[in-house]
Amino acid sequence: MSVLLQFDFWQWIQGIPQWIEGILYWIWGIVKWIIYAIWDFILWLWATIFNADNFFFLFRAVLFPGLIWVVLALIWAVWGTRKLWGRIQDRRGPFHQGKYGGLQLFADAIKLIAKETIIPDKAKRWMFRFLPGLLLVVVLLPFAFIPWDTVSAVNGGWAIADLSVSLVLVFAFLTAVPVVALLAGWVSGSKYTLIGGFRAANNQFAAEIPMIISTIGCAFLASSLSVFDISMAQTNVWFAVLLPINLATFLIAAIASVGIFPFDAPVADSEIIFGWRTEYTGIYFTLTYFAEFAEQMLYSALIVALFLGGPNGLPFLPGPVNFTIKFIVVFFFFVLVSSSFQRLRQDQIVKYCWKYLLPLSILNVIIIMLAIVYMPGLMLPLLGVG
Amino acid sequence: MSPDILDEAMEIWFGPQHVSAHGWATKLTLVGDYVVECDPNAGYFHRSAEKVLEFKNFRQGALVLERMCMLEAFLAEYPYVAAVEKIAEIEVPERAKIMRTIMMEMSRLHSIQFWWGQFNAELGFFTMALWPWVDREYSLDAFEELTGSRHTVSYSTPGGVKYDFTEKFMKQLHRAIDRFEDRLPKFRDMQMGSPTFRARTKDIGLYHYKQGLKWGLSGPPIKACGVPMDLRKDDPDPNLAYDMVDFEIPITENPEYPGSSDALDRMEQRFKEAEVAVDIIKQLLPQLPESGPIIDPKARAKANRLPEGEAYARVEGTRGVTSLWLKTLDKAQTAYRAKIRGPCIASYYALKDLVPGSKFADFIVIFGSLDPYPGWWDR
Numbered sequence: 198m199s200v201l202l203q204f205d206f207w208q209w210i211q212g213i214p215q216w217i218e219g220i221l222y223w224i225w226g227i228v229k230w231i232i233y234a235i236w237d238f239i240l241w242l243w244a245t246i247f248n249a250d251n252f253f254f255l256f257r258a259v260l261f262p263g264l265i266w267v268v269l270a271l272i273w274a275v276w277g278t279r280k281l282w283g284r285i286q287d288r289r290g291p292f293h294q295g296k297y298g299g300l301q302l303f304a305d306a307i308k309l310i311a312k313e314t315i316i317p318d319k320a321k322r323w324m325f326r327f328l329p330g331l332l333l334v335v336v337l338l339p340f341a342f343i344p345w346d347t348v349s350a351v352n353g354g355w356a357i358a359d360l361s362v363s364l365v366l367v368f369a370f371l372t373a374v375p376v377v378a379l380l381a382g383w384v385s386g387s388k389y390t391l392i393g394g395f396r397a398a399n400n401q402f403a404a405e406i407p408m409i410i411s412t413i414g415c416a417f418l419a420s421s422l423s424v425f426d427i428s429m430a431q432t433n434v435w436f437a438v439l440l441p442i443n444l445a446t447f448l449i450a451a452i453a454s455v456g457i458f459p460f461d462a463p464v465a466d467s468e469i470i471f472g473w474r475t476e477y478t479g480i481y482f483t484l485t486y487f488a489e490f491a492e493q494m495l496y497s498a499l500i501v502a503l504f505l506g507g508p509n510g511l512p513f514l515p516g517p518v519n520f521t522i523k524f525i526v527v528f529f530f531f532v533l534v535s536s537s538f539q540r541l542r543q544d545q546i547v548k549y550c551w552k553y554l555l556p557l558s559i560l561n562v563i564i565i566m567l568a569i570v571y572m573p574g575l576m577l578p579l580l581g582v583g
Numbered sequence: 584m585s586p587d588i589l590d591e592a593m594e595i596w597f598g599p600q601h602v603s604a605h606g607w608a609t610k611l612t613l614v615g616d617y618v619v620e621c622d623p624n625a626g627y628f629h630r631s632a633e634k635v636l637e638f639k640n641f642r643q644g645a646l647v648l649e650r651m652c653m654l655e656a657f658l659a660e661y662p663y664v665a666a667v668e669k670i671a672e673i674e675v676p677e678r679a680k681i682m683r684t685i686m687m688e689m690s691r692l693h694s695i696q697f698w699w700g701q702f703n704a705e706l707g708f709f710t711m712a713l714w715p716w717v718d719r720e721y722s723l724d725a726f727e728e729l730t731g732s733r734h735t736v737s738y739s740t741p742g743g744v745k746y747d748f749t750e751k752f753m754k755q756l757h758r759a760i761d762r763f764e765d766r767l768p769k770f771r772d773m774q775m776g777s778p779t780f781r782a783r784t785k786d787i788g789l790y791h792y793k794q795g796l797k798w799g800l801s802g803p804p805i806k807a808c809g810v811p812m813d814l815r816k817d818d819p820d821p822n823l824a825y826d827m828v829d830f831e832i833p834i835t836e837n838p839e840y841p842g843s844s845d846a847l848d849r850m851e852q853r854f855k856e857a858e859v860a861v862d863i864i865k866q867l868l869p870q871l872p873e874s875g876p877i878i879d880p881k882a883r884a885k886a887n888r889l890p891e892g893e894a895y896a897r898v899e900g901t902r903g904v905t906s907l908w909l910k911t912l913d914k915a916q917t918a919y920r921a922k923i924r925g926p927c928i929a930s931y932y933a934l935k936d937l938v939p940g941s942k943f944a945d946f947i948v949i950f951g952s953l954d955p956y957p958g959w960w961d962r
Binding site for chain 1: 593595601602603616703704705706707708709710711713714717777779780782783942943944945946947
C-alpha cells in the first residue's frame, strides 16, 4: 500500500471563497472593535466633559480662571509692566501694535519663537531644552490653588481646586523655581550662567525664610493651611489690618524671591550679562521671561489671598472681580518698587532679608498672638470666632 | 596669596562681548565672589587715530580727535586745534574764544549727564538712567541746531569756530540749562538720598589721592579726593575764556577718609562739575560780544601749510586731562607725528590695583565711577 494523498483539487478550489470570507469577517471584527472603542471613548469623553461637575471643573482649569486666562493675563501683565515702566521713565512704552501697544507682546512672542535657537556646544542639550518648559509649568501650577471666588471649588465656585495644605504646596512649588534656575545655569556651560544660577539660589536662600514666616501669622489667625480658608477667614477684617508688618515683609521677600529690581542680582545685566538666562534664545528665552512674570503674578495673587481678603471686598461685586481689582493694585506695587531702586549686591540681599525682614516678620506674629491672648474681647469677634 | 587659593580660581573675561563692556575687555580672576586679579586689556577699540592724523590736513585733524570720544566732542577736538594754532601762531578772535568755551562747558554738562545715566544703568536703576538722558536731549538739540550734528560736531577749527550762534540756538541753549537747573535739586536728592545707591557705592573703590596721582589720574577721579587740580585754573589756555569767569574748582571731601574718594564721592563730584559748568556758561553768555568775527580770516591760509615745529596742548576734559603733542616738518600739509594722551588710559589701568580684593558685583561700580571711555586708551 502506498500512501494515498487525500487531496481533491476541486474541493480545494471550492474552499477558497470560504477562506476569503473568513478573513474578511476577521478584518471586519477588528474594524468593528476599533469603531466601538472610538465610540466608547467619545461616550466617555461626552460623559466626562459635559457632565455638569466635570464640565465646570475643566472649564475652570483650562479657560477661566485656569491656564488660558492666566496666560492671557500674563501677556497683558507684561504689557502693563512695560507701559508703566515707560511712564515712570519719561517715555511712552510700547505703542505700535494694537491700541496702546496692547498686541506688542503677541508680536514679541511671534518674533522670539521664529528666531533661531542657539544651543552652545558645552551645554547639556537635553536638560537645556527641558528646563525652561519645566520652569513655566512649575510656576503656573500653583495658580490652581488661588481662591478666585468666595464659593469653594467643591460647591461650584470659580476657584479651581482647594486643598487642606495648599499653602504648603504653593511654597513647595515656588521653592523649586531657583533649583530650576540653578540647573539651567549649570547646564548652559557658561561661567556667567553658572554665577547667575548660584545667585538665584542665593536670592531664594535669603528671601524664603522671612517669606514663609510672614505667612505663619495668616495661617494662625485662620487656623488653617488652606489658601482658600485663609482668604475666607477675612470676611470681617483683612489680615493686612492685623498683620501690616507681615504684609510688608512678604511683599519685599516676594520681590527678592522673584529676582526683579532691586533684587535682580541673578540676572544683573551689567554684571553677569543676563545671569542664568544668558545662553537662552528664541522660544526658550520666551519661556523663562514669561516664567518670571508668572511668578510675579503668583506672588501678587498670594498677597491678595493671604492679606487683602482674597475675593472678599465690595459686597455688590462678584468675587472674581473683587479679587482681580486688588490683584491689579498689588501688581502695580510690584512694578512701582521694581523701578525705583538701584540693584543690591547678593550679600546685601542676604543681610537685609535676615537682619531686618526675619525679626520683623516674627515680631508681628508675636504681637498678634499677645493681642489674642490679652485682648480676646477685641480680637476674636474680628476673626469671626468669638 | 597662597597658590592653593588660586587653584580654585576662575578666570572670567569681562568683555569684549559683555553688554556693559562696549569696546573693552578685562580678564578677572575670581576666588569665590572676590576678584583676586584684574587684568585690563587695551586694544579692542583700536582705530589707529594717531596714524590717521598723519594723513589728514590740519583742518581735518580735529574731526579724528572728536571721534575719540564723541560724548565730549567739543572738548576732545580742542587739543589738536590748539596745537595747530600754537605752531602756526594763529590769533583767535575774542568772540570765538567765548563761544568755544561755552560749547566746551555744554559738552561737559552733556557728557556728565550721559555718564550719570549710564552709571545708574550699570547699578540696575534704569529709571534714573533715562531721566538724565531726557535732559541730555535738550543739549543735543542745541548742538544739532548749531552744527548740524548731534555728536560729531566739528566746531572748533584753527583760528576760531565754524558756526555762529543763532537765535534759535540761544533759545535751545537756555532751555537745556534751565531744564538742568530745574531738575538738579530733585535728582540730587533722589540719587544721593537713595539708600540702595549709598549701599552700593559707599566705600567702594576707595583710594587715596597719592595713589591716584601715582596712577596718573586727573579730572573728577582726583578732584573727588579733595585735590583742587584743574587745568581751567592752573593753566588757563590763552585761546579760551576761562580767565574771564570767576569760579571755584569743585572738590569733594570724604568725611571718613580724608584725602580719599569712593564711588559715592565721585558721583557727588560729577554733580559739582556739572553745576560749575553751568555756572561758567551763565557767566560767559552776557560777556559774549553782539557781533564780531568768529574766525581769523587768515587762519585758513595759515593752517594749509605749517612751519616746522612742535607743540603740546591740553585741556581739562570731562574725564581728566586730554592732551596732544604735534610735530610738523617745514611746509607740512599733514602732521609728522601726533601723540594723543587720553585721560582714561590712567583710570583704566588703575583698575589693576584698585579692583583686586573687591567683590565681583562691585567691579562694574568701580569701573563706572572712574568713567573710562575706551576711545581714550585705544588710540
